[in-house]
Amino acid sequence: MRYVRYVVQTFFLGSVIYLALGLGSNGFEAFCPFGGVESLYGLFKTGNFTCALAPLNLSVFLGVVGLTILTKRSFCGWVCPIGTIGEWINRLGNSIWRNRPHIPVSADRYLRHLRYLVLAVVLYYTYTIGDLIFRGYDPYYIIFSGLGHETYGWMSIAMLSVFILGSFFQPMFFCRYLCPLAAVLDPFSKIGLVQIRRNKETCVDCTLCNKVCHFGVQPMAVAKVTHRDCVNCLECVEVCPIKDCLEVKAL
Ligand code: SF4
Ligand code: SF4
Incomplete structure (x- = not known):
């Protein structure tokens, strides 16, 4: 991606x-x-x-x-x-x-x-x-x-x-x-219907998603990324080592 x-x-x-x-x-x-x-x-x-x-x-x-x-x-x-x-x-x-x-x-x-x-x-x-x-x-x-x-x-x-x-x-x-x-x-952007979601059950808190985010949004800290600065670049989704832990979902 x-x-x-x-x-x-x-x-x-x-x-x-x-x-x-x-x-x-x-x-x-x-x-x-x-x-x-x-x-x-x-x-x-x-x-x-x-x-x-x-x-x-x-x-x-x-x-x-x-x-x-x-x-x-x-x-x-x-x-x-x-x-x-x-x-x-x-x-x-x-x-x-x-x-x-x-x-x-x-x-x-x-x-x-x-x-x-x-x-x-x-x-x-x-x-x-x-x-x-x-x-x-x-x-x-x-x-x-x-x-x-x-x-x-x-x-x-x-x-x-x-x-x-x-x-x-x-x-x-x-x-x-x-x-x-x-x-x-x-x-x-706060409305943003398409958002990144994080599955707290499968997340291993590796911090890779936080480190890769150019906007310092810190997806690891939330269940869904509503931060106004998220540009939906999907870099965090790509770097996450756990399958389907970070997903793109529409409301
Ligand atoms: S989609 Fe991009 S901007 Fe949004 S939290 Fe993930 S890495 Fe950061
Ligand atoms: S990259 Fe995936 S497993 Fe690692 S902290 Fe972020 S959401 Fe959790």
Whole structure:
């Protein structure tokens, strides 16, 4: 299953690169679900979309919300190119410096709330200024536009450096701490109808599932994984040595 996910991630990353090279009928920005969130205020306030791409952004966003209600944050673990790049940078880190420092678990718990602050700031400025101010700080835009004309010079380069360095040291750094879309999806992810279930009777408490989880979800601690950060990557299911101890089930 791990390799199926890698193929799916590669397909979506390749598709975005294809669009970023100008080979598609729409640009790569048209498929950013967070653009749909940013367009909502203009839609409610004026009844119109403020940007030509907004209807497509909003459709993608609603599709991602539906996917999240069904399968938790699978969008982040299977589709989002920034999740993919962040994960691959961290895997590279594992292969060249296995014992590098990580953010302590006690701090990680609080830092995960930072994304709600990021969301609040982005929406406040987007809605009051009426412009997509997050674009120049968004790794998605910075990378796929090639530091395009809407970036903010050294500030965008600094943001990209934070993304790369953070991903190197901490698994899913941007997704955990800074992604405003993750903050929007969290309540829908809590609903997540498709979840990992753990059979307490057969579990031998080997901790392998906890160790493999990039989001630090700790499936060994629960009977069913309702944690908002679970992306249903199924790595824990794959690593579990006991047959059918961890299973994917729908409510
Ligand atoms: S709990 Fe399992 S399925 Fe969920 S993110 Fe962690 S490893 Fe992936
Ligand atoms: S990997 Fe399987 S057996 Fe090991 S702790 Fe997790 S659920 Fe239990």
